Amino acid sequence: MSLSTSVERVELPFEFPFTIARGTTTSAENVVVRIEDDDGRVGIGGAAPSPHYGETVDTVEAVLPELLAIVEDIGDPHQLARIERRMRETVRQNPAARASVSIALHDLVARRLDVPLYxxxxxxxxxxxxxxxxxxxxxxxxxxxxxxxxxxxxxxxxxxxxxxxxxxxxxxxxxxxxxxxxxxxxxxxxxxxxxxxxxxxxxxxxxxxxxxxxxxxxxxxxxxxxxxxxxxxxxxxxxxxxxxxxxxxxxxxxxxxxxxxxxxxxxxxxxxxxxxxxxxxxxxxxxxxxxxxxxxxxxxxxxxxxxxxxxxxxxxxxxxxxxxxxxxxxxxxxxxxxxxxxxxxxxxxxx
Missing domain, CATH: 3.20.20.120 (Enolase-like C-terminal domain)
Structure with a gap:
């Protein structure tokens, strides 16, 4: 089995400006990961980084090639524990980047089994x-x-x-x-x-x-x-x-x-x-x-x-x-x- 991956940055405007105690936001940028298997099934995962935790869309995009290289190297989306362990060993911080890959893998695995994730x-x-x-x-x-x-x-x-x-x-x-x-x-x-x-x-x-x-x-x-x-x-x-x-x-x-x-x-x-x-x-x-x-x-x-x-x-x-x-x-x-x-x-x- 082989897996192919891709990354896209998306702009998400809010319906209304949104303010919390730390400031006001009118839109957000997310990074979306796609992981595709040999049969054309695709898993989708999103990263929504927060500067409050030291993460931005730029840092997500910077580390995703390393994380997705692990996915492609292992080549089996069902090896969730092994992939996530290697991701943590490779990138200690950047939890949103790792989350996007985890989400995409779980989405793909459940699609391959023809069941909802729950x-x-x-x-x-x-x-x-x-x-x-x-x-x-x-x-x-x-x-x-x-x-x-x-x-x-x-x-x-x-x-x-x-x-x-x-x-x-x-x-x-x-x-x-x-x-x-x-x-x-x-x-x-x-x-x-x-x-x-x-x-x-x-x-x-x-x-x-x-x-x-x-x-x-x-x-x-x-x-x-x-x-x-x-x-x-x-x-x-x-x-x-x-x-x-x-x-x-x-x-x-x-x-x-x-x-x-x-x-x-x-x-x-x-x-x-x-x-x-x-x-x-x-x-x-x-x-x-x-x-x-x-x-x-x-x-x-x-x-x-x-x-x-x-x-x-x-x-x-x-x-x-x-x-x-x-x-x-x-x-x-x-x-x-x-x-x-x-x-x-x-x-x-x-x-």
Whole structure:
């Protein structure tokens, strides 16, 4: 067997400018990997690098030739453990680059076996969870309008970005605009520990499901302080990158947040889920600014999750790749009559 590979950079404009505590973004660039076997089956994987973790589209493109050379050298996509081990040995960092190859390989393997990825893993698609829909920081009235648009589209779970001097006002306004919605709050490391506790105390009356990453990741004792004093469950995102971080956050949060682009691939993602559950933590899978070239694979993990935040493609003005349907936030693994991750390339959609 032989495998051929290719790489493409894609520009992804957002439907609306998106702001978090660290800044505003109007579009994202992803790198898409294709791995094709002798029979013409193609696996698709996307890299959505984050400068916050020291990775850019340029660094992804720089290391992908080395990673794909490993794939071509081994030549068997079913050798997932061997390929991913060699990738880690070759490129220690660049998790988004490694994730794109991992996703493409898993997509190809499941296509070769004529099964959806969730079935390859032995998962029950009826146990899927809903994804949240994120509302970026803006002036309060604009955030209200975005929430009303989201609820009109049927989204029942909203994730509100905070980290401003008016966080209580924002949360109060969102709750008024969406009285029946499930609301999560994400500070993206914006608060010092004591400020985090004061703010959480003020917003606790607005029926918040959980607060994500209230303090900087480099302050683990601050995270512990917030966790011990918060009346609302705490989720750790930036504090968790790979499975080795799980024991370090187990007594500092209620929910572990994994992302394929942080951890480096689907095998590592499953290790994080199993390890977090073993430590008594709930698990959410989140995403970066991603197309369905990677979101589709993350959606296949939904039956293993307690929560999902997989709205990366939903925030785009147009995604050239079609993935797992998510009408009103429902992750539609069933009936999804596609094998692999469920992603379709643009030419396949046109055909």
């Amino acid at each position: 079935r390859y893993w032995g998962l029950d698609p009826t146990e899927s969870v809903r994804t949240s829909y994120s509302i970026g920081i803006d002036d309060t009235e604009t955030m209200r309008e975005k929430v009303e648009t989201a609820t009109d589209r049927g989204f029942e779970v909203l994730k509100i970005k905070v980290g401003t001097g008016r966080d209580e006002e924002i949360v109060r306004t969102i709750r008024e605009a969406a009285p029946d919605a499930t609301i999560r709050v994400d500070a993206n490391e914006a608060w010092p520990p004591k400020e985090a506790v004061r703010t959480i105390d003020r917003i606790a009356d607005y029926d918040i499901e959980f607060v994500e990453q209230p303090v900087p990741a480099e302050n683990p004792e601050g995270l512990r302080y917030v966790y011990e004093h918060s009346p609302i469950p705490i989720a750790a995102d930036e504090s968790l990158e790979t499975v080795v971080d799980v024991p370090q956050i187990a007594d500092r949060c209620d929910i572990a947040v994994l992302k394929l682009m942080k951890c480096g691939g689907l095998r590592e993602a499953r290790r994080i889920i199993e390890t977090a559950h073993a430590h008594g933590l709930e698990v959410m899978c989140g995403c970066m600014y991603e197309s369905n070239a990677s979101i589709a694979a993350a959606a296949q993990l939904a039956p293993l999750l307690d929560y999902a935040d997989l709205d990366g493609s939903l925030l785009l003005d147009d995604d050239p790749y079609e993935g797992v349907p998510m009408p009103a936030g429902r992750i539609g693994l069933q009936p999804l009559e596609r094998n692999g991750s469920g992603v379709l390339e643009p030419q396949t959609r046109r055909g």
